[in-house]
Each structure stands twice: as structure tokens, then as C-alpha cells.
Amino acid sequence: MKIITSIIYLLPIIIFIACQKNDGQDTPDLDQNLNEVIISLEEYNLAPRDYVALESYKIEDDSLKITYSSSGCSGDSWEVRLIDSGLILESYPPQRSLVFSFKNDEACEAYITKEIAFDISKLKIEDDSVYLNLTNWGVSVLYIDK
Template identity: 40%
Template structure:
């Protein structure tokens, strides 16, 4: 029993070699999806009819809690698409769309959370950018 517990601790430590932040605390945050940066994709999509109830940026990962009608949400596919255009402001701004592909035909309201790696939204020669996501009324400040 002790050997199994020790082995488990060693495996967990080895799997998380880069999980410490500058303060020394462990960060187990894992972004589920990458953010797409494409002006063509941004222009050719329409934001989905969802409600984003919560958002938070931790390091380079944007967490979004959202809800929409469906059966159970297991077939949902989501995407975060950013335009390549950077709007001049202080700090600079980027426009994004949250896309939900929902083929479920049920009336239940389902809430889910998804996390996106937003590293590719950083703007050169800046340490922050405002993210304008269609479904959120106020821009989100992303500092890096």
C-alpha cells in the first residue's frame, strides 16, 4: 500500500514538472481548446445564441461558462474565433466570436464550461489586450 501511494505521488510530480508558477504554487489549469485567429473565419461565422454567464483568465487560459438549450450538451462543439485585425487603442483590442455547434433539439437549458488557450491573441510590443467577445457586453482585459 505504501509503495503504491509513493509511486502515485512520484508519477503526479513527474507529470507536473512545469506546473509551478512564479509564486511556487501548483497550477493544474489545462486549456481544452486553442483559439483560432483568422479574419476569414471570423467574417464567415455568426456568433451562437448562448449566454456566457462567467469568464475568467488565468495565465494564458480563458475560461467561459455558457448555457444554451439542448438535450445534455454531450454533442456540442465550441470554438473561439478571433479576427486578425488589431484595433488601435490603449490597450489594443481584438474582436472574437464564441461559436457553438448545437444540433440537439431539446428545450432543457444546459450549462457547461470550456477553456481556451489565448496565447496567440497577444499583441507584440504590449503587455495587455482587450478581448471583445460578441456575447459579453464588457471587454475582457488579458494581461501577459
């Protein structure tokens, strides 16, 4: 009977400790797991471009963070890449054309939103700034080398 009583008193404590909010020590930081930008005209032209909604985008240091949404089951099978054409348009500031390549084979009605970050440091050019044109969304973002 003492064992059962002890377990009854200890059970809430064990549950409380097990359910403590993660302090972030085990959670990978998005900035530490940057995805690489692919620079290839062939891949740019052949990249899958399934429908995906752009929710937001921003540049922080050498990272382009994109929040995007689409329908699906869980989004676990989505294939996402950022591909630069390799061509630099001569203007001031110069421009690069990129495609957010998205492949979605999921056929569910849930609407899923995710965030991804790309290391854009290899998109720098000799000038101190360049426009990154996300062609499948028709938006441009100014990347300033600091």
C-alpha cells in the same frame, strides 16, 4: 451456505470501495486540456453563432475560462470555438475582436451549462495588455501579459 453468508458480508464492503469518490487522479484538469484559439478573419465572419448565454468568464494566466449555457438534450453535440478576427484595433490598450462560435442542433428543452478553457497565449501583442472583445456578448476582458 458459507459462500452466500460470505457474499452477504462482503457485498457492502465491495459497494463502498466501488463508490468511493474519485480523488481527481483520473479526471483531466481543465487547465491541462486547453482549447486552441483560431485566428482567421474568414472563419470569424462565417462562424456559426447560435444563441448561447454567457454565464461567466475569467482569465487565469494564459487561459480564458468561459461558462456558458443553452437549451439542448445533453450538449454532447455542441460545437464550440473561440475565433479571433486577426485584426488589432489601435487604442490604448489595443483591442482584439473575438467571437464565441456556437453551433447547437439539439432540440430539447433541458437547460445545460458547461465550462470551457482556451489557451489565449497567441493573442499577446507587443504591449503588455490587450482588450479581448467577445463581440457576440458585448463584453471585454483585459488580458495582461505577466
